[in-house]
Amino acid sequence: MKVSLFITCVSDIVFADVGKHTVEILERVGCEVDFPAAQTCCGQPAYNSGYLQEAKKSMKQMIKAFKNSEYVVGPSGSCVGMLKEYPHIFQGDPEWEQPAIDLANKSYEITQFLVDVLGVTDLGSTFKGRVTYHPSCHMTRVLGVKDAPQKLLQSVKGIDFVELPVKEDCCGFGGTFSVKNPEISREMVKEKSQHVSETKAEYLVGGDMGCLMNIGGRMRREGKDVKVVHITEILNTHSEGGKA
């Protein structure tokens, strides 16, 4: 199966490892992975801030970049969720509506792709450590991916999985919300950090680097020693703890 990687801007620039784990996992399950280099950002920062015209420019770039792809898979529920909004945004546009629908229909978040498309719930991963999981808002509520990450995590051998209290609460990232309303955002992420501490987990896992960057950044500021990792990092392990 041919899969085009949608790496997302945050992963490309800040968290390249997330992209590497995603590639390796996809290859392990037999996918042929390509990386359309013309891709940029999904447009979410502009779209969510009300800059529709500016957002559309990046959206059009993304539509063009993935025009020939069979499947588009990315390691972020929020960014993939944004691609799924394209048809609504370009509704009635004679030139872009259909291409937008095409892109939305073939796009998947990585765990969603593994579980729902490939039917894989066990990657044979092994990971030793106490792990809790933060389900990102856009991943669960906008994209509708709730069970896939949990299923995959629960199949990891050796994992000591513990539920995060009030896990469905937003971490306070919200893209530009975090810089436009830093005080409110701070209170939200403080609360999330507190909940993570309550679990006594060594690792906080999530499916969206925006949220993880926020929670991780706050916990570091608070001097907490919790490792914040993308779910692909856990799924791409074969030996004891840490990286593959």
Next chain:
Amino acid sequence: MSVKIGDVSYKDRIDKGIENDFMRQAVSSAQGRFRKGRLSQAEELGNWEDWRQLGSEIRTHTLENIDYYLYQLSEQVEKRGGNVFFAQTAEEANEYIENVVKKKQAKKVVKTKSMVTEEIGLNEALEKSGAEVVESDLGEWILQLDEDPPSHIVTPALHKNRQQIRETFADKRGYDKTDSPEELAAFAREQLRHDFLTADVGITGCNFAIAESGAITLVTNEGNAEMVTSLPDTQITVMGMERLVPTWEDMEVLVSLLTRAAVGQKLTSYITAYTGTRLEEEIDGPNDYHLVIVDNGRSKILGTEFQSALHCIRCAACINVCPVYRHVGGHAYNSIYPGPIGAVLTPLLDGYDDHKELPYASSLCAACTEACPVKIPLHEQLIRHREIIVEEEKKSPVSEKIMMKGFAQWASNPAAYKLSTKVARTALKPWTKDEFVENGPGPLKGWTDVRDFPAPGKQSFRAWWNERAKGEKQNANS
């Protein structure tokens, strides 16, 4: 009062909310209870999504045919001895009600369960014309004594706890007992009972007006509303023009959604319906009845992409799940309608000038949209507001505009984008220490004021990918 409840700046309101530990604790624990109740009640119903769908369809149908149903409602109310007045504006509504009160030479008005009268500033108007107005919903009464605006739709005094309420009763009414809920409630009951018995006019809001019968329904847990609707000889109902349903069956669906979504109850203690004036064989109810239907900006929303905001049945489920509300409290919204629905509705009713920050006071987590029992896409409407603020109202900050123009150029030009993945690390180097930025420049400042920012990696993903592809090619050739 109007939709807007004060003149404090957005920044100060936020700070004040965040610094109020007392309020935050009260709000947080109430949110926990309400959320738990809603989820368990929804689960018990089994097919919650079907119910939501039905609720949403009823609201859509009603709004699409609102002229027909308003006409039917007014016909039915008049048939049952009531007077109906359509008020385009707050002033028209207040003037009509003032005239009714004056004509009766009323000295005391008891009120209950009405947000729309807060919206139009009715109390002030009536007091100016010489009548005493007593709020008789317990929460509203506490707030009236304290001269404090409501902070929640269902539980208006949510931001106060019992110690504060005890203090208010002691300061304003000489209360000298403990802060036990039973003693506090008994005191309020004793005080209010006198007002019910001596009031000349009763004014209530309306949860749902039933078009087919002209009945007005009220959903409460206290029984105070029943005193208002059965004792005074003159009755006035004030309703927002969207608060109607076609039939009793529709009302049943919406009440089921309302009580579950609001406080996690199957039904409330009282669901009262009253229709027109007292009949000869009846022992209570008014001899004079008026229904005031308030537009005050609502009809401007009809037919727009915000129409579904009028679906709102004032259950506050969105408020009860909102993490922003939890940390800043209802007063931070500076509106009679706080929380996510307030952030959507307030600029629609009162314009953007005083409320342009509200649509941004959300992380767009969509918990509100998920909780709404009548399926208002609240977080999407907040985005739409932001678009209007940026593109039509042109009220966004210049620095942000420049940044977003830059974003568009960056994200629509793969070469520029690729270059940025290469140079990001170097660009942030002056601020980077141990792979993190702790005190960032420009737009990063808001971020790094409260948390650390990870430095861009040594190698971008695409650089790694290209290297890997090259390596594979070399391996294949060797």
